[in-house]
Structure formats: C-alpha cells, structure tokens
Amino acid sequence: MKNRDSAVCPLPDIGAHVTPGPAGQLDWVGMEGIALPVCFDAGDGNAQRSAAKVDAFVNLVRAEQRGIHMSRLYLLAEAHLDRNPVDAPSLEKLLRAFLHSHEGLADRAHVRIRFDHLVRRPALRSHNQGWRAYPVSLEASISEQGFQFELGTEVVYSSTCPASAALSRQLIQRQFAEDFPAGHPLDHASVLAWLGSEQGIVATPHAQRSTACLRVRYAHGAPLQLIALLDRVEHVLGTPVQTAVKREDEQAFALANGGNLMFCEDAARRIQRALENDAAITGFKVRVAHHESLHPHDAVAYASGGSLDRLEPLLPSSSNAA
The missing domain is CATH 1.20.5 (Single alpha-helices involved in coiled-coils or other helix-helix interfaces)
Known part of the structure; x- marks a missing residue:
C-alpha cells in the first residue's frame, strides 16, 4: 500500500523549490559531526578502524535554489568511507562524487574527518610498551583550483623552562x-x-605538559606517513610523553628533561626546521603551547613554512572534537 501511495503521490522535495526569501549564493552548506567508521593506514601497513566524526560540504552557486541534497552527501560519505581506506586519492574520489551529485548546484566540495589513531610506543628503559592515542584530522577540498589535502595531528611532550x-x-x-x-x-x-638530599637540592625547575599542533600539506602523490611525521617531531622535541613507566623509565625521563631545556620558541623552531627538510611536505603550520605550571596561562608560539592557504590560527585538536 505504501509503495502504491508513493507512486501516486510523490514525496515533496521542498529543498528543490525556489527560495521564498532573499536569494543568494552560499559559501558552504552541509553537515558537521557525522558519526562514521573509517579505516586508516598511518604508514606502517597496519590499517586501523576508528570511530570518526565527518564534516561534509558543498557550496551553493544557484542563488534561487533553496537548499542542497544533504542526504546525498551523507550516503556518499557512508558508502565511500566504509569501502575504502581513507587517504588523499579516496577523498578526492569522494569529493568528485559530492559534486556529481550536485551538478549545476555546486562547484566546490570539502570534507573533514577527525578520529584518534593508536600507536604502540616502547618505554624508555624497561621492556614495556603502551599505546598512545594521537588525534588526526584529514581535510580535503576540490574547486576550480584543483584538489588540496591536509593532515593535522598533535604531539604531547614535556618542556622544562631554561x-x-x-x-x-x-x-x-x-x-x-x-x-x-x-x-x-x-x-x-x-x-x-x-x-642526594632535599637539603642540598633546594630548588627544581618547573616543567609542564606541552602540545604541538601540526597541519601539513603533502605534495601530490606523496604517501601519507603519519607515524613517520610523529616520530620526526617527537625526536626533535626530545621529551614526548610516555605510556608504560617503571622507575627506571621515570629516571630516564627526568634525565632527558634536564638535558632538554626549552622555551616555546625553541620548540616551534625545532619543528619548523624538521618539516622544512621534508620534500614530501609543501606547506605546514605549527602551534606549540606550554601549559605553564608557573602561570595560569599558556606560553604559545606559531611557525610555518611553504604555502598553506588557510591562515587562521591552529587550535588544539581536542578543542575541535565534536
């Protein structure tokens, strides 16, 4: 009965009608925070499935069109991300599908995917290992200027004030x-x-947990190597936070902190130098924040290199979580 009624009386599509109010083109229209599973290879060959939040958008160039077909964006995102490991080629394919589904309505598309990726990290001295969760943000857009792809992530480390x-x-x-x-x-x-006494060592320098937020743009065709990027940044920072910690690991961490004094400016320049020497990266932005134990505010520094169109300040990945 329902199928017969639908054939006789098609369901109304109000969004396809001419807008009853002021007409105008719109920069972006879509959905934020779609819950979807994604499969991601961080560069070690072990694809990991994660729960993600997806933002999907197209622009609206037809001024009199009231709205876009949001269900098409959702269904395309669900189908593409469920079948394919997420990387630059798969996201370009998804964005082209967005535009094809809105032919005549849109000429730009954008997608953003946020999730945590787990990486196994060894202890400093003991034979233990533990998991570190790194926030990942994959952003891709397509327009008349072509396809662009960026990777965002965050490294947490310890900084001791010089x-x-x-x-x-x-x-x-x-x-x-x-x-x-x-x-x-x-x-x-x-x-x-x-x-070896508290009477002798009467003062200790303050150290704090610190974060480095990164956004990089890869060269066309360059492999997506998240773990290699994390390893490079953690190496130049010198004191990334640990997972499994026994007393010998904690002592090794204290030794590393003592020989690795840095201001936020030092940390930003170290990362800047490391990313400038990577031929696979065409542009990057870095934001480091030392969450001071001395002050109630943070010490922050920004650095950049290459060409990256988006100029707004980076924010910690945790602040972008849906």
Whole structure:
C-alpha cells in the first residue's frame, strides 16, 4: 500500500523549490559531526578502524535554489568511507562524487574527518610498551583550483623552562656555599650525601605538559606517513610523553628533561626546521603551547613554512572534537 501511495503521490522535495526569501549564493552548506567508521593506514601497513566524526560540504552557486541534497552527501560519505581506506586519492574520489551529485548546484566540495589513531610506543628503559592515542584530522577540498589535502595531528611532550633551571641552579649553589663554607675541607662522602638530599637540592625547575599542533600539506602523490611525521617531531622535541613507566623509565625521563631545556620558541623552531627538510611536505603550520605550571596561562608560539592557504590560527585538536 505504501509503495502504491508513493507512486501516486510523490514525496515533496521542498529543498528543490525556489527560495521564498532573499536569494543568494552560499559559501558552504552541509553537515558537521557525522558519526562514521573509517579505516586508516598511518604508514606502517597496519590499517586501523576508528570511530570518526565527518564534516561534509558543498557550496551553493544557484542563488534561487533553496537548499542542497544533504542526504546525498551523507550516503556518499557512508558508502565511500566504509569501502575504502581513507587517504588523499579516496577523498578526492569522494569529493568528485559530492559534486556529481550536485551538478549545476555546486562547484566546490570539502570534507573533514577527525578520529584518534593508536600507536604502540616502547618505554624508555624497561621492556614495556603502551599505546598512545594521537588525534588526526584529514581535510580535503576540490574547486576550480584543483584538489588540496591536509593532515593535522598533535604531539604531547614535556618542556622544562631554561630560566627556571638557571634560577634553581643559583639557589643550589647558594645552599652549597652555606653548607660548605669556603676554606673548609670538603669531604667526598658528605658532598655526595648532600647532593642526594632535599637539603642540598633546594630548588627544581618547573616543567609542564606541552602540545604541538601540526597541519601539513603533502605534495601530490606523496604517501601519507603519519607515524613517520610523529616520530620526526617527537625526536626533535626530545621529551614526548610516555605510556608504560617503571622507575627506571621515570629516571630516564627526568634525565632527558634536564638535558632538554626549552622555551616555546625553541620548540616551534625545532619543528619548523624538521618539516622544512621534508620534500614530501609543501606547506605546514605549527602551534606549540606550554601549559605553564608557573602561570595560569599558556606560553604559545606559531611557525610555518611553504604555502598553506588557510591562515587562521591552529587550535588544539581536542578543542575541535565534536
């Protein structure tokens, strides 16, 4: 009965009608936060399935058209992302399908996919391992200028303040001068015990958890190597946060922090230099934030390289989560 009624009385399509109000072209129309599963290979050959949030858009060039066909965008995204591992070629194919489904209505399309990717990380000294979840944002657009693809991610690391370290060393020197006055003989055992005591090490520099937000544009045809990018950035930063930690790992981490003092400016320049030397990357933006333990505010630095059209400030990936 329902099929017979539908054949006799087609369902109304109000969106296809002429707009009853002011006419005008629209930059983007679509949906944000579509829940879909995606399959992603981070460059190690092990494709991982993750729960993602997808934003799908086209523009609307026909000024008198009231709306687009949002259900078409949803169904195309669901079909393409379910069948194909997500990468630059698969997203270009999806965007072309968006435009084909809106022929005559749109000439630009955009998609953004956000999810977490798990990477197995070894401990610093012990034989343990643990998982790190890295936020990933894949953005692709197609227009008369062609296809563009960008990868966003975030690295969390520890930063020890150089100024605080210098001030702490001065206080330790002052305490040493008080406890071991000049002209008095020094006893090796006493000094060694002093160095291992809270009385001797009277001050420690402040360190804080810090984040580096990255957005990179890859050259056409370049492979998508998320893990290689993460490894390169974590290597130049020197003190990425850890997963499984025994006492020997914590001691190794303390040693690494002590030999790796940095301001946010230092961290931004290290990443900038590392990405500039990657031939597969044509443009990038970096935002580093040291979430100060001394202040209630953050110390932040930005860096960039190559050509990247979007100039708005980067935000932490967690703030973009739906």
